[in-house]
Amino acid sequence: MRRLGSMLVGNEAARRRRGARLLTWTTALLLSAGPGGARTTEFCLEGLFDIGVRHQGLRAGVSERTPTTWCVVTEDDGDRVVYRASGKVNPDLDDSWAVAYPAADVVRIVNRDDPPDVEFRGVEVAAAEARRVRRLDPRRLAEELESRGGVIPDLDIELDAGRIAWVTSRASFPLRGEVPVVWRWRWDDPAAPRASLTVESEVVFEASGRWRELAAEEATALWQLSGGVAPIEAPAEQWPARVAMRRIDLDAHTFLVRGVRTGFQHLVVDTEQGLVVADAPAGWVELHHLPPRDLVGGLGVSGLSEGLIDFLEAEAPGRPLRAVALTHFHDDHAGGARAFAAAGAEVLAPADAADFLDRSLDRAPAPPDRLARSGGEVSVRAVAEPLTIGERRPVTVLPMDASPHVGDQLGVWARDADIFFVSDVHVPVDEEPRPRTGRERTECWFAGWATGHLGPNTRVANSHSAVTTPVSRLREIAASPTCRGLTAAR
Ligand SMILES: [Zn+2]
Known part of the structure; x- marks a missing residue:
């Protein structure tokens, strides 16, 4: 799973212990499987999902509908759940992933194609999470409703002839505020019900569902560890994301804050006017949960960015926040901007997104955050021309052309350290001069842009990986057969 990749680096010790654990786990699984007979059922929803729902908020008229499959496997006689999905996890990346909940306090990331699995044990929220995912299957939801006497907390459910017809809940999105989330089920074909998922009156997923009974062998295999090897163990508190901020100095007044959450880092430049920060982070809303799960670690819309600001205050005491x-405009990069406004920072944004962000971030009702408590509001400044802040320790916020990822983007250039920071258009997994598989279009575009706009000695840092890339290597990427082929095809 993408967001977990970076956390696994350095877990070699766990890999080496796998032999000893394998026996324990095989035994445990055999004991817990019980005698055969009970049914294991897979329910899959296949359709078109608008991934823009996650990050576009109120931006009207832009749809990013993409083929998506969500499957949930459940058992008649137990609470174990497997969730599988495939589709786009962001505008550049097709992916598929699976998460199993094999016990009440265990979450396992299933890496069938690339074992071992990753396992979080002692996760307090695992059982509740498994239950929310299990409700994707409308028959399981109906069973649960009946067993609970017709009431499930935070879900408003309407039945039609004993079948689930409407499920209404609410969720808070960084750029939407708190809005209704509604599942509607249609049963013209009882074996293949149709679902539509609506967020704030916008249909974001239309799909049809099918059930499949798993044969005993397949059902048993489902709970076995990928490749038959012991999983990498990850600490419980790292699920679903780890917030463990630490400072990586690049020079005397330029640093990265790594571990803002799993797979997210941010550039900070201490100019003589104050700190300039790249990006204002926020978490996801998981729509395959009923009700949708809260943002990262229950931190709400602004909590993650407020935590980043607290970290900066401790690291650079007394330094004002000049700008973010x-x-x-994607909400995992922009959704925490209210926290920066509350701390007195100017909020800078790409020109084509500034109005949208300005409206969205001040939306009523406001999330219960520091900005709401102070009665302040966000005013977003469009950056259409290069904007330099500071003279002795300058940083330049540089508009980039429209990228395939999202439209206008900004890069943040720490001039003394000669580090150029970008988000999502360049996420190298290592130091090889090639675009990342599955994201060639965007990464080749950026390699070409960097070649034309940045000096050869500048190094590019990015929001999602620890690798920095010299522009000289980006030139090699731009000249690679893959990228040249894409340019020629355009
Ligand atoms: Zn993005």
Whole structure:
């Protein structure tokens, strides 16, 4: 799973212990499987999902509908659940992933194609999460409703002839505020019900469902560890995302804050006017949960960025927050901007997104955050021309052309350290001069842009990986057969 990749680096010790654990786990699984007979059922929803729902908020008229499959496997006689999905996890990346909940306090990331699995044990929220995912299957939801005497907390359910017809809940999105989330089920064909998922009156997923009974062998295999090897163990508190901020100095007044959450880092430049930060982070809303799960670690819309600001206050005591540069409008990069406004920072954004962000971030009802408590509001400044802040320790916020990822983006150039920070258009997994598989279009575009706009000695840092890339290597990427082929095809 993408967001977990970075956390696994350095877990070699766990890999080496796998032999010893294998026996324990095989035994445990055999014991817990019980005698055969009970049914294991897979329910899959296949359709078109608008991934823009996650990050576009109120931006009207832009749809990013993409083929998506969500499957949930459940058992008649137990609470174990497997969730599988495939589709786009962001505008550049097709992916598929699976998460199993094999016990009440265990979450396992299933890596069938690339074992071992990753397992979080002692996760307090695992059982509740498994239950929310299990409700994707409308028959399981109906069973649960009956067993609970017709009431499930935070879900408003309407039945039609004993079948689930409407399920209404609410969720808070960074750029939408708190809005209704509604599942509607249609049963013209009882074996293949149709679902539509609506967020704030916008249909974001239309799909049809099918059930399949798993044969005993397949059902048993489902709970076995991928490749028959012991999983990498990850600490319980790292599920679903780890917030463990630490400072990586690049020079005397330029640093990265790594571990803002799993797979997210941010550039900070201490100019003589105050700190300039790249991006204002916020978490996801998981729509395959009923009700949708809260944002990262229950931190709400602004909590993650408020935590980043607290970290900066401890690291650079007394330094004012001069500005936050939102590299692009996706809510995992821009959704925490209210926290920066509350701390007195100017909010800078790409020109084509500034109005949208300005409206969205001040939306009523406001999330219960520091900005709401102070009665302040967000005013977003569009950056259409290069904007330099500071003279002795300058940073330049640089508009980039429209990228395939999202439209206008900003890069943040720490001039003394000669580090150029970007989000989502360049996420190298290592130091090889090639675009990342599955994201060639966007990464080749950026390699070409960097070649034309940045000096050869500048190094590019990015929001999602620890690798920095010299522009000289980006030139090699731009000249690679893959990228040249894409340019020629355009
Ligand atoms: Zn993005």
